[in-house]
Amino acid sequence: MTDTNDTRSQMPLGLAQRGYTGVIQHLSARDAGSALSDIELESRLIELGFVEGARVEVLHEGLVGRDPIAVRVDNITIAVRRREAMAIIVA
């Protein structure tokens, strides 16, 4: 079942390939398995501009395990590890 105004299915940014573009749907720190507490992780992501509605694009990947990733968030570039990016649900 797909949303009418959204033909793509939702997924965590942590699984996105290089070149992926999308829009942030919501944050879900519970699913990330980060060393940070859920509240702390969400706060930090928001502080770096990862809020609902922001456009993201995966620009670069690291060598080992394609990690970390460099993500364009609106008009700045942020490096994050995939583990933390799992908390960012995009579509």
Added chain:
Amino acid sequence: MELPLLHLALVGTPNSGKTSLFNALTGSRQKVANYPGVTVERKEGFFVTPLGRQVSVVDLPGTYSLRGRSPDEEITRDFVLGKASGETVPDLVLCVADSTNLRLTIRLLLELKRTGRPMILVLNMFDIASRRGITVDVERLAKELGVPVVTSIAVRKGGTADLLKLTDEISAKLAAEPQESSWRALTVSELRATQREADRIIADCVSLPSRPDTWTARIDAVVLHPVGGLILLALILFVMFQAVFAWAHPLMELLQSGFDALGELVHATLPDGLLQSFLQNGVISGVGSVIVFLPQIIIIFLFILLLEDFGYMARAAFLMDRIMGGAGLHGRAFIPLLSSFACAIPGIMATRVIDNKRDRLTTILIAPLMTCSARIPVYTLIISAFIPAKEVWGVINLQGLVMFGLYATGIVSALLVSFLIKFFMLRDYAPAPFMLELPDYKMPRLKSIAIGIFTRAKMFLQRAGTTIFSMMVLIWFLASFPQPPAGSTEPAIDFSLAAIIGKAIEPLLAPVGFNWQIAVALIPGMAAREVAVAALGTVYAIEGGKEAAEQIGQVLATKWSLATALSMLAWYIFAPQCASTLAVIRRETGSWTWMAVTFTYMLVLAYAASLLTYNVAVALGAG
């Protein structure tokens, strides 16, 4: 009546240009760094406004919020809230924004407003914003935010004129009694709401022709390429170390012949005796043999400052994150460790950007294993005396290659130590997250690089003039007294205190191939590593007379076996002798224990490495 000093504080996200603005306002001699958070020292400067008001301004560490999640960000928070001990509450906060990237700063500003401090929003880097076609309705922005707004170009002459004018206007009517602060840490939903509010205001007041910096994109395509990027990083480091050896050489020769000539002059003008020996052997050959290394120190800082200013450092952290993660290090540790190549002291201080305590401690413990510039004199001296200046494979200088090998050994051992720490001491360890803004590339500013290099060169020369000089006087004294009895035939130094001390320690160091002269040199090396070179110079000069004073290198080549020389190189990869580094570790970890741990483990490694090197070399026939 003279108005009281006006206190300003610069607050903003990393890379918004706070330090550049600080330099532009105060003209102070400071380093401009564009790695998030390098501004770790409290930097205060002074200036006078056009209307004659005396102002003090503090450059605070970059932050995205007032939550204070690292020691660095806590400084900023406490300072703004007036909670920092021994600090005055700022009269006026300058919130510095990168005009090309307003989202995060406007949110920070909305949070800052709750502190009740009077504030100005400084739209810095306005030149870049204009070039990209970004337009800002400054008046409307000021009205919506309820805060005065001014544009600025920190790196251009006169680029802060408007800010100065506004500061005068505002300071004239600052309220006498300060407003109460209603700030408390924002909850997640408040944060989200604040960001929404910021985005709404930006949509109203700023037009963005979504034209990203094409240069940054193009450069990153190469620099952040998973394989190409790492090769480039290795190449940059390799060129850096070749340069330290090859480019600096002619200048060093020049300095050396200058000091030789000076020594000759003293020798020729003064009558033989204690004064002549003191000036020629103690002062000129001692201090001179350290100053000769100034060109190499300038070159290594040139590279580090250029890479920082260009915006490469954050990329290097990105490339190295997982690789360093394998050794139990955080990607953010890369910058402190790279700075440690210049000197472990700024490196250890820069670890404050690491918010996880254990990551930070590990980085501090291994930072002294990075080959600092004070080891360069020791390495250079021994390498040029014992390693032929051959070309290998046509292009690579063998001496440069050995130097590179020494640096590489330092790095590899640092990674190993870090791995062991993680394995044995911090078992239950979950990796702290790596989140870092990659700023747009900026053309390095000649002026800020020049200021940076000048500051370092001055520090080095001051050290040569104070610490090293006093150590040299001590060494000369120990090596000259007591004087030999009249009519003795052995070298004068055999009767000296230095020989007595050196020979007492010698049995401990004999297994690693060190003679008593080296033992003597290692003692003052405790104050500063590079003194060891000068100390050797003095000891051999007093022992061998005039010829020896001229070429320490040649003397060593005749007095030491190759095995001893290699053993000495191995010793200095690990040598814990640097009192100032130990003092900084004590201060930054707040514990004598960690200082003692660092000293002990490095001493053990140094001894073990020398023991191994010496015995292998002797077995191979280099004894």
